Amino acid sequence: MGICKTLITHLIIILAFSAIGCIEKEPTNNFVPNHTDYDPVEGLPDSLHAFLKYKTGTIAFTNATLIDGTGGNLKVNQTVVVNNGVFEAIGSDSSITIPENTKVINLKGKTMIPGIIGMHNHLHIPGFPFVGDIASKLYLASGVTTIQTAGAAIPHLEVDLSKRITAGKQIGPEIITSAPFITGKGGNPNMIIPKNEEHLRDTLQHWIKQGVNWIKVYRNTHPNDLEIIIDEAHKNNVKVRGHLCSITFEEATKMGIDGIEHGLNSASDFRTNKEFGLCSGGREYIDQLDLNSPKVKKLQQLMIYNQVFLTSTLSIYEASVPNRAYADQRTQNMMSPYLLNQYTERRVRFNQIKDDLTREKRLKQIMQFEYQFFKMGGLLCSGVDAGRHVLPGFGDQRNFELFIEAGFSTEEAIQVMTGNGAKALGREDIGIIKAGRRADFVILDGDLRVDPSTIEKVETVFKKGIGYDPQKILSDINGSFGL
């Protein structure tokens, strides 16, 4: 693709994104961050030093209530030793010898979890094609230490931000980048709509060379195009995920897709009057569907057998349920006057709806579909899919509370949000708290198992062994998200 064409594509993408809602995508391979080195704090501009609480070195945490991200039982009275950005030793307080001259931090009454891996965590929101600078701070302050952006509106800005964060020039999570969304005829005009096979393969090659790690296909993608996309991506060691509609979960799974978004809400397998290759039919299927039926279980088994992961985005769905769609005070504090005004107007409309049992029931069905998939052995991940009043990071935390509501145990919910994300990304250096892994973790002020809202009480976020102060980061953002 020539420079002119690329510029035009960017322009079209920017224009289109002011009109559409949620979009998503996937990672690819060129720019692979070095997972073993830690943030060069000394390279951090002076203005960012204010956000640091602990600067690398060796630290021993004692008396921790630990959830390690594997799904294993919560453990109390744990000692965790971090050295040079990596977990060095983990065990009961009595079993770990703390090296001399080590800084010791007593975590009595606090919970330690792995850094959250946001698997559907855009750097854009409806109307704003790139909010990466502030979104990345919101993610980090909320305990999200790695994101896969699940589709990009302006991919080169994502790649650039990802590199700046890795180089320590900016604070934020590790960003695993995506190409522009790809869709098909009748789809969002701001996305790439392939003209023919050559155009499609050229476009993918272009973005893979720019350094994106994942490809995201959107709702109107033609089945023939998805086959080409998967072929071209996999040849280049890049993965593919889809917010599907024209293609069913079963079809995409059989073609070899790596991940599927949004769970039951996008499962056109069950749509009434679904036509092959078209995004047709309605969503009433969600209300009627018997989740215990053989057709549902067979589909979930097929995905599990083919190792297709499913990404849950409960918090953004909840934002469309009128009697649940409230922004809490801290969220309102972060929003720009423009976003706050949008929220207020939406609430006025929602307040006129006495109750919407249909949407509430759909949320419960979506939850149950995911819980069942997880319990059957499926690789369930989670992401925020930020939008409306569901903010980057805050919405990831809300997902945890919704998983608990759906019936997941505390340990299972954390596993979905951390260890499972690492598995889906094919990463063995992050996601769980284990000796040798990168020291990405979160200290929560309280007992997470007793009170799920403890997920919002982030005391310190550690990424590569460096501790960040969430309060300082958030007070810096105050009122500027969505300016």
Ligand SMILES: [Zn+2]
């Ligand atoms: Zn999305």
